[in-house]
Amino acid sequence: MNQYNRMITRQRKWMFYLLALFVLGWGFTPYPSIFLGLLLGTTLSFYNLWVMQRKINRFGQAVSEGRGASGIGTFTRLATAALAVLIAMRYEEYFHFIAVILGLMTTYVVIMIDFALFNNKTSKGK
Numbered sequence: 001m002n003q004y005n006r007m008i009t010r011q012r013k014w015m016f017y018l019l020a021l022f023v024l025g026w027g028f029t030p031y032p033s034i035f036l037g038l039l040l041g042t043t044l045s046f047y048n049l050w051v052m053q054r055k056i057n058r059f060g061q062a063v064s065e066g067r068g069a070s071g072i073g074t075f076t077r078l079a080t081a082a083l084a085v086l087i088a089m090r091y092e093e094y095f096h097f098i099a100v101i102l103g104l105m106t107t108y109v110v111i112m113i114d115f116a117l118f119n120n121k122t123s124k125g126k
Contacts, residue, residue: 007114008053014110015046022103037088037096041103044084048077049107 019042026035055073062069081104088100 034096034099037099038103041100042106044080045104045107
């Protein structure tokens with residue numbers, strides 16, 4: 001398994017762990033709307049991560065084979081974020097709006113933490 005696939009696997013595991021934590025928070029804390037908002041935002045953020053990783057993989061294959069490459073799914077990710085905001089605004093009694101926005105950003109936080117941990121691990125190995 002190459003380094004890129006290991007990175008993808010690590011990031012998806014982190015996202016699953018966060019989703020599980022948010023489900024527990026939704027079920028067992030007195031803040032269900034906050035955790036439900038985090039759950040909605042993080043679920044759609046996880047979908048965005050999956051789309052981005054798939055598009056980047058296809059982009060890399062197309063470039064290595066000398067074919068023309070399509071985009072990396074920016075419109076899809078923006079549409080998903082808009083969907084999350086619309087759901088949060090429509091059902092504001094269930095979803096905390098700021099928590100949905102924070103949940104949408106979790107993919108980028110996971111990517112940065114994964115990079116920092118992996119970069120720190122490889123620099124110590126040298």
